[in-house]
Amino acid sequence: MNSCTDCRVRGISVCSALEPQELSEIDSLSHPTTYAAKTTLFSQDEPANAVFNITEGVVRLYKLLPDGRRQIVGFALAGDFLGLALLDHYGVSADAVTDTKVCRFARSTFTTFLDRKPHLLRRLHEFASHELSLAQDQMVLLGRRTADERIAAFLMSLVERFARIGHTSITLPLPMSRQDIADFLGLTIETVSRTFSKLAKSGAIVVVPDGVRLTNLPQIKALATK
Amino acid sequence: MNSCTDCRVRGISVCSALEPQELSEIDSLSHPTTYAAKTTLFSQDEPANAVFNITEGVVRLYKLLPDGRRQIVGFALAGDFLGLALLDHYGVSADAVTDTKVCRFARSTFTTFLDRKPHLLRRLHEFASHELSLAQDQMVLLGRRTADERIAAFLMSLVERFARIGHTSITLPLPMSRQDIADFLGLTIETVSRTFSKLAKSGAIVVVPDGVRLTNLPQIKALATK
DNA sequence: CGCGCCATTGACTCTGGTCAACGCTAGTGG
DNA sequence: CCACTAGCGTTGACCAGAGTCAATGGCGCG
Numbered sequence: 459m460n461s462c463t464d465c466r467v468r469g470i471s472v473c474s475a476l477e478p479q480e481l482s483e484i485d486s487l488s489h490p491t492t493y494a495a496k497t498t499l500f501s502q503d504e505p506a507n508a509v510f511n512i513t514e515g516v517v518r519l520y521k522l523l524p525d526g527r528r529q530i531v532g533f534a535l536a537g538d539f540l541g542l543a544l545l546d547h548y549g550v551s552a553d554a555v556t557d558t559k560v561c562r563f564a565r566s567t568f569t570t571f572l573d574r575k576p577h578l579l580r581r582l583h584e585f586a587s588h589e590l591s592l593a594q595d596q597m598v599l600l601g602r603r604t605a606d607e608r609i610a611a612f613l614m615s616l617v618e619r620f621a622r623i624g625h626t627s628i629t630l631p632l633p634m635s636r637q638d639i640a641d642f643l644g645l646t647i648e649t650v651s652r653t654f655s656k657l658a659k660s661g662a663i664v665v666v667p668d669g670v671r672l673t674n675l676p677q678i679k680a681l682a683t684k
Numbered sequence: 685m686n687s688c689t690d691c692r693v694r695g696i697s698v699c700s701a702l703e704p705q706e707l708s709e710i711d712s713l714s715h716p717t718t719y720a721a722k723t724t725l726f727s728q729d730e731p732a733n734a735v736f737n738i739t740e741g742v743v744r745l746y747k748l749l750p751d752g753r754r755q756i757v758g759f760a761l762a763g764d765f766l767g768l769a770l771l772d773h774y775g776v777s778a779d780a781v782t783d784t785k786v787c788r789f790a791r792s793t794f795t796t797f798l799d800r801k802p803h804l805l806r807r808l809h810e811f812a813s814h815e816l817s818l819a820q821d822q823m824v825l826l827g828r829r830t831a832d833e834r835i836a837a838f839l840m841s842l843v844e845r846f847a848r849i850g851h852t853s854i855t856l857p858l859p860m861s862r863q864d865i866a867d868f869l870g871l872t873i874e875t876v877s878r879t880f881s882k883l884a885k886s887g888a889i890v891v892v893p894d895g896v897r898l899t900n901l902p903q904i905k906a907l908a909t910k
Numbered sequence: 911c912g913c914g915c916c917a918t919t920g921a922c923t924c925t926g927g928t929c930a931a932c933g934c935t936a937g938t939g940g
Numbered sequence: 941c942c943a944c945t946a947g948c949g950t951t952g953a954c955c956a957g958a959g960t961c962a963a964t965g966g967c968g969c970g
Contacts, residue, residue, distance in 0.1 A: 521824050524910060529824040543813035550820060576802040579809060586812045587769035593819035594776060598747050598755040600826035601870030605926065636949065644827030649926055651950055667935095684750060831958070862917060872959055877918055893967090913970085923960070933950075940943085 461485050462561075467513050470537040470622065475581035487571060488561040499540065499552040499560070506548045508562050509541030515558025516633050519550045520641065530642040532592065533634065536623045542586045544569055556633045600644045608643040609653045610681035613663075613670065631669040687711050688787075693739050696763040696848065701807035713797060714787040725766065725778040725786070732774045734788050735767030741784025742859050745776045746867065756868040758818065759860065762849045768812045770795055782859045826870045834869040835879045836907035839889075839896065857895040 462473060462485040476484060488511075493499060499510065502521060517534040531550055534540060540552060544565065572579055595615075599608055617630055625631070632639070640647045654670070657663045662678055664671040672678060688699060688711040702710060714737075719725060725736065728747060743760040757776055760766060766778060770791065789797075798805055821841075825834055843856055851857070858865070866873045880896070883889045888904055890897040898904060 521820060523824065523828060527828040529827045531820045531823050543817065544809075545813065549817050576805065579802065579805055583770075583805065583809045583812060586809060586816060587771065590812060590816045590819060591769065591775050593816060593823065594747060594757045597757050597819065597822055597826060598749065600823060601755045601867075602749060602753040641827075646927055647949080648928080648951085652926090655950075873917080874919085874960080875958055878958095881918070911970100913968105915968090916966090918963105918965075920963080921961090923958105925957095925959085926955105927957090928955070929953090931950105931952080934948085936945100936947090938943100938945080940941105 460490060462488065465513060465561075467511075467537040467623070471511050471513075472539050472578065472581045472585055473511070475578045476575075480575065480578075484563075484571065487563055487567050489563070491560050491562045493554040493558045493560070495554055495556050495558075497554050499554065499558075500548050502549065502551045503547055506541060506544075506546055506565055509544070509565050509568050510539070510563075511561040512536055512538050512540065513559045513561060516555040517552050517558055518555050518634065518638055518642075519552050521550055528641045529644070530638060531596075532589075533638075533642070535619055539582070539585055541565065542582060542589065544572075544582075555638065605643075605645055605649050605653050606656070607681055607684060608645065609639075609650065609657065610678045611683075612639065612643055613672065613678055614682040617672070617675075628673075628675075629666065629669055629671045633668065688714065691739060691787075693737075693763040693849070697737050697739075698765050698804065698807045698811055699737065701804045702801075706801065706804075710789075710797065713789055713793050715789070717786050717788045719780040719784045719786070721780055721782050721784075723780050725780065725784075726774050728775065728777045729773055732767060732770075732772055732791055735770070735791050735794050736765070736789075737787040738762055738764050738766065739785045739787060742781040743778050743784055744781050744860065744864055744868075745778050747776055754867045755870070756864060757822070758815075759864075759868070761845055765808070765811055767791065768808060768815065770798075781864065831869075831871055831875050831879050832882070833907055833910060834871065835865075835876065835883065836904045837909075838865065838869055839898065839904055840908040843898070843901075854899070854901075855892065855895055855897045859894065 462468060462481045465471075465473065468474060473481065473484065493515070499517060500506070500508070512534055514536050517540070518530050519532045519534060519540075520528050520530040522528050533555070534552070541548070543549060572582070599611055603611065613630060616632075620626070620630065636647045636650050640650045643650070654663070654665050658665050660677070662672075662674045664673055688694060688707045691697075691699065694700060699707065699710065719741070725743060726732070726734070738760055740762050743766070744756050745758045745760060745766075746754050746756040748754050759781070760778070767774070769775060798808070825837055829837065839856060842858075846852070846856065862873045862876050866876045869876070880889070880891050884891050886903070888898075888900045890899055
């Protein structure tokens with residue numbers, strides 16, 4: 459039936475702020491949508507007609523400089539909300555890394571609903587604050603950490619985030635390309651590749667297709683938090 | 685009399701969300717406080733007992749790595765709000781760059797007030813979203829821009845922010861040290877110094893005590909947005 | 911006057927970027 | 941079924957932008 463009631467990410471998404479009654483209200487406002495890998499959800503500066511609740515998949519959020527340099531500002535996973543700012547234009551671009559399922563809402567519809575639900579606004583604010591906190595961590599990473607530390611911190615944060623959405627395994631899936639990782643960490647694809655090789659040689663990880671096996675988690679953690 | 689009614693930053697702070705009646709309410713909850721230059725407002729991970737509305741001065745917000753590397757995640761000016769996340773522990777450290785005046789609120793008092801004022805929460809959310817947007821811009825700067833571009837972007841953003849709080853002049857005050865600028869831009873003090881010298885030699889700026897004179901704004905802007 | 915702090919400048923180093931070759935794998939078409 | 945190709949990832953050789961280390965300068969303050 460595909461309703462909010464049996465939504466897999468209900469407990470961890472903004473919807474956890476809602477009562478059963480409200481859940482069915484918002485259910486009637488939502489448009490479940492699927493995006494194939496590599497397709498665009500929205501682009502920077504374009505009118506923000508919709509907001510999104512990701513229920514499945516991985517989305518990259520990024521900004522481009524005029525000459526084509528790209529900075530990925532975050533990867534959004536199941537449970538994450540896109541369009542937190544509720545502004546009339548998107549501040550970043552978003553496209554699906556893997557096949558992705560979302561609950562889409564017209565922004566006007568969502569903000570109208572929001573005006574009647576202060577506790578949902580509170581939850582949205584919590585989400586925005588959390589995003590801000592992650593962004594600040596990422597600033598530390600980009601401004602002050604070495605390539606090794608960046609890769610380690612990236613792996614650790616993915617481990618934690620995947621754990622939160624139910625995926626716990628010594629093998630960490632990396633659905634995004636090396637280029638995506640490089641553009642997230644402020645490195646080049648070659649440096650990412652070399653650093654993986656170096657960590658593999660030291661026994662910290664084993665590189666497998668579409669992921670890495672974390673064979674020495676304490677070592678990675680030490681590098682990440684140094 | 686020093687009340688919210690005649691607050692210089694009322695119009696641009698979170699307080700702009702409040703009616704005259706509410707303004708006098710919050711007035712009675714506020715503790716006007718002064719911090720001398722170089723003193724600490726709060727430190728990372730310590731219990732967040734208070735939130736702050738800056739009415740005058742400049743505050744640096746930063747994170748430290750265990751080995752002492754520092755990343756400044758932002759400079760807060762008059763009108764800015766500290767403690768947006770309303771979490772029980774501070775996520776960053778804050779200290780005064782210049783002598784600073786704030787309206788301080790006990791966090792519990794503020795959140796209680798907030799629970800009765802959804803429009804203030806909305807305003808707070810707007811502030812948090814704006815902060816997030818600035819953080820994303822800073823990620824682009826730290827991840828993908830050259831030293832020249834970082835300095836230029838830094839100067840341009842300061843020009844805009846000072847303009848918003850009423851300071852418009854070709855001479856831009858730089859109350860923070862070179863070390864602060866370096867730690868904000870992910871550079872070293874030497875690179876900051878060299879880049880200022882280089883821009884000065886090219887005629888874009890003149891370095892003056894505690895500031896720079898922007899003698900070729902278009903040139904700076906071009907570098908900043910490239 | 912002299913001390914100390916901050917900023918500037920120079921010489922040299924090094925981390926990570928650039929450029930280029932090569933390999934692997936999946937998908938295509940003969 | 942296998943040869944060919946395209947795209948992604950890895951590796952190597954070399955390079956350059958920014959970092960490091962060190963000396964010097966300028967200024968405020970005791």
